[in-house]
Amino acid sequence: MPLPSPVLDPPFTITRASHVVLDVADLTASRRFYEEVLGLVVTLAEADTLYLRGVEEACHHSLVLRRRGGPARCARIGLRVLTEGDLDKAQAFFAGRGCPAARAEVAHQGPTLHATDPFGIRLELCARMPTEPRQITRFHRHRGGSALRIDHVQLLTPHLEAALGFYTELGFWLTEYVGGSAEDIRAVFLQRKGNPHDLVFFNGDGPRLHHVAFMVPETQHLLRACDIAGELGYGRNVERGPGRHGPGHALFVYFRDPDGHRVELFNTHYQVMDLENEPVRWDPHDPAVAFPWGFPARKRWFEEATPFEDTEVQPAAVRPNPMTLERYLAEGS
Structure with missing residues (x-):
């Protein structure tokens, strides 16, 4: 397998891995594990969805847990893009590769592109989220592993x-x-x-x-x-x-x-x-x-x-x- 060289002018700008959306059976049990053992911060708890972030993260969530019946599944892998204009470029890119890609309004992250790569990996691209106060110096709130x-x-x-x-x-x-x-x-x-x-x-x-x-x-x-x-x-x-x-x-x-x-x-x-x-x-x-x-x-x-x-x-x-x-x-x- 030849090793690829870096592409310095990609079709759109991805900045980082952003978040993961997981399906779980019991939000109460999941919250106890992620909050007490790993030390993630609960940004928002809704009836069927839990949004969490690390103690130094300002963006609204890096982990989303959705209460669903049936086997455990991963719904989406989140990637951040630099601007909302990159969502348009990304949609055109995925469509040009014959990959499913559709715009959506997703709670607490606004305009989002849902896409599936050629290998079946379900992606969720967004350009922004609401921000919350970082908890990095709120030491009394640090629990478990203090996930950053x-x-x-x-x-x-x-x-x-x-x-x-x-x-x-x-x-x-x-x-x-x-x-x-x-x-x-x-x-x-x-x-x-x-x-x-x-x-x-x-x-x-x-x-x-x-x-x-x-x-x-x-x-x-x-x-x-x-x-x-x-x-x-x-x-x-x-x-x-x-x-x-x-x-x-x-x-x-x-x-x-x-x-x-x-x-x-x-x-x-x-x-x-x-x-x-x-x-x-x-x-x-x-x-x-x-x-x-x-x-x-x-x-x-x-x-x-x-x-x-x-x-x-x-x-x-x-x-x-x-x-x-x-x-x-x-x-x-």
Whole structure:
């Protein structure tokens, strides 16, 4: 797979990953988890919808939870564009690619473009939201992991090479990739806001949402979130970590919410906003990359993910075969 060069004049301007819209069964249970364990701030609670944001976020929401019956689903992945004029350009772009795209008025974010990319990922583009007071210095309001802000979304797709080309055309820069070589890529990390990633794509059955990730201030907040999870009966929802990633070297912990949606908290990043920064290759066969601390993740971390609403999941042509905890223990590695 040839590595793409950055597109400096994309058809419209995306600034960052903005928000995620998830369907849940019980808003009360979900609120308890996201507010008390992760430390998100409730901006607005309606009868069937909950809007949350990080403690340093001013925009109205970075996570929307909708009460719905049936299996847990992801409704939309939110992307911010620079101006409302970019919504017009985006609609023309998606229509030109034969992708569904329609304008909508969405509560608490105004003019919005609902689009579906060529791989079935349901997107929601908006240019603005109402602002709220940042809670970063309201220390008495900080709870659990004190989640600061949304950082990135990780997705599974059986069309990894095509997704890389499509989102590079939209102005995303490739910052990191996982693979034995440029011809054997398992995952790609794409950014718009200047740190390593806004969107991450792994090869796998999809499209599915693997996780949404929020930054926290310090390492202690990862541990505090785990302690609060254990105290409130969510101990088994701590799925992976605390640990350290090989790619990026971030400290992390992964949770599953009451509906099974996966959320990551992590606390470190580096800057990659200059053109001379070449994409970093991470070798998946190097244990220092795959699991630098302790044991690899359980099989379910690699295979389980949230489907998109009204979207068929397609199998990957090449089945991923990562080192899982189960395999690691069975082989006596």
